[in-house]
Amino acid sequence: xxxxxxxxxxxxxxxSIGLDELNRANLAEGSxxxxxxxxxxxxxxxxxxxxxxVLEIWQADADGRYHHPEHASTPNEAxxxxxxxxxxxxxxxxxxxxxxxxxxxxxxxxxxxAPHLQISVFMRGLLRQLVTRLYFPEEPLNISDPVLRVVPExxxxxxxxxxxxxxxxxxxxxxxxxxxxxxxxxxx
Amino acid sequence: xKPLLGYRKPAPGTQPNHxxxxxxxxIKRAPKQPLISVPVTLxxxxxxxxxxxxxxxxxxxxxxxxNGEPLGERIEVRGRxxxxxxxxxxxxxxxIWQANAAGRYLHKNDQHNAPLDPNFAGEGxxxxxxxxxxxxxxxxxxxYPWKNHYNAWRPQHIHFSIFGPAFAARLVTQMYFPGxxxxxxxxxxxxxxxxxxxxxxxSSFDWLTTEPDLSLGFRFDIVLRxxxxxxxxx
Numbered sequence: 001x002x003x004x005x006x007x008x009x010x011x012x013x014x015x016s017i018g019l020d021e022l023n024r025a026n027l028a029e030g031s032x033x034x035x036x037x038x039x040x041x042x043x044x045x046x047x048x049x050x051x052x053x054v055l056e057i058w059q060a061d062a063d064g065r066y067h068h069p070e071h072a073s074t075p076n077e078a079x080x081x082x083x084x085x086x087x088x089x090x091x092x093x094x095x096x097x098x099x100x101x102x103x104x105x106x107x108x109x110x111x112x113x114a115p116h117l118q119i120s121v122f123m124r125g126l127l128r129q130l131v132t133r134l135y136f137p138e139e140p141l142n143i144s145d146p147v148l149r150v151v152p153e154x155x156x157x158x159x160x161x162x163x164x165x166x167x168x169x170x171x172x173x174x175x176x177x178x179x180x181x182x183x184x185x186x187x188x
Numbered sequence: 189x190k191p192l193l194g195y196r197k198p199a200p201g202t203q204p205n206h207x208x209x210x211x212x213x214x215i216k217r218a219p220k221q222p223l224i225s226v227p228v229t230l231x232x233x234x235x236x237x238x239x240x241x242x243x244x245x246x247x248x249x250x251x252x253x254x255n256g257e258p259l260g261e262r263i264e265v266r267g268r269x270x271x272x273x274x275x276x277x278x279x280x281x282x283x284i285w286q287a288n289a290a291g292r293y294l295h296k297n298d299q300h301n302a303p304l305d306p307n308f309a310g311e312g313x314x315x316x317x318x319x320x321x322x323x324x325x326x327x328x329x330x331x332y333p334w335k336n337h338y339n340a341w342r343p344q345h346i347h348f349s350i351f352g353p354a355f356a357a358r359l360v361t362q363m364y365f366p367g368x369x370x371x372x373x374x375x376x377x378x379x380x381x382x383x384x385x386x387x388x389x390x391s392s393f394d395w396l397t398t399e400p401d402l403s404l405g406f407r408f409d410i411v412l413r414x415x416x417x418x419x420x421x422x
Contacts (some may be wrong), residue, residue, distance in 0.1 A: 006388050108191070182219055
């Protein structure tokens, strides 16, 4: 083994200089599937919104396929859905993005995963990114999802978005860095 | 069925913890609950791969994005992106950002009263080649003060963002310069417990990259997480 991985360092307060070019708050563009709007806030240990955070989203298409060679054994099975988004928070720590609800991802072994978004969170003060997931409300597969199942039941709600108001297509999901509703973050 | 191979956990001390109190901003932003270990799924071992159009052919050269040349010491930074097994990470997007030669970022929240440079924005991107190599032309960034503690100054650095082959391999880091006296006092640099790991954040001066009559050369190799050798038993 020639070496260990390079250490992570914070993005700092000025990441927008280098990262804004790839900002993409509409992941659904040009793809088929059930549209959803996700909105929420990134909240620090004082309950304040974090105005200098950026979320990176990675997800499968409506049929549960990732745009990645690891997930297609033949070219016919490949998806054209790009699946990546980058969304900075605003001055109040709020974010919003539009995407499609992914289908269940079928891992080669084991049960299908419940529909979910894979999310990295970067900000000043974080020496390495935080990794979390957003799951969908009222989703029967949530019960058997291999990742949700290892999360203590009392904390699972932090990973499941809520319907916002009467609109079925708008979801609310916050990232709480600390406190009683601290979001579950993963070591993966 | 082929079992899913995850990515190796970092060796102890080679990555910073989220909480490092000398870096004051980590105190209210680092999670207090332990991270939860999860089984390997396709969601972590896949990740985005970007179309080449995202980085124009000029985007690697931060000194040629404006009408004139930026002030400062012209440098070239070259390196290779490999994984922990030494395999090159091909065609992956590398993004960088940095302060200008006076230590000022082109950002509305940067209150340091050093001058802006109309010929320097401080952003660059490129793709690694078939051998994992990348190259940027830029100017040496200045050190600048920050509010972490009394008389705090960040050592000169360039921010790097690398996607790699999978969500689990994603890395954002900072490249430092050899011999910088401010490194000894920088809590962000020292958040990495292992000394050998910290040293990997420091580029090396490199004659082979130094262009006569043009620019000083620095080499900064980047190592991403390697793949697990055996399937994870859960």
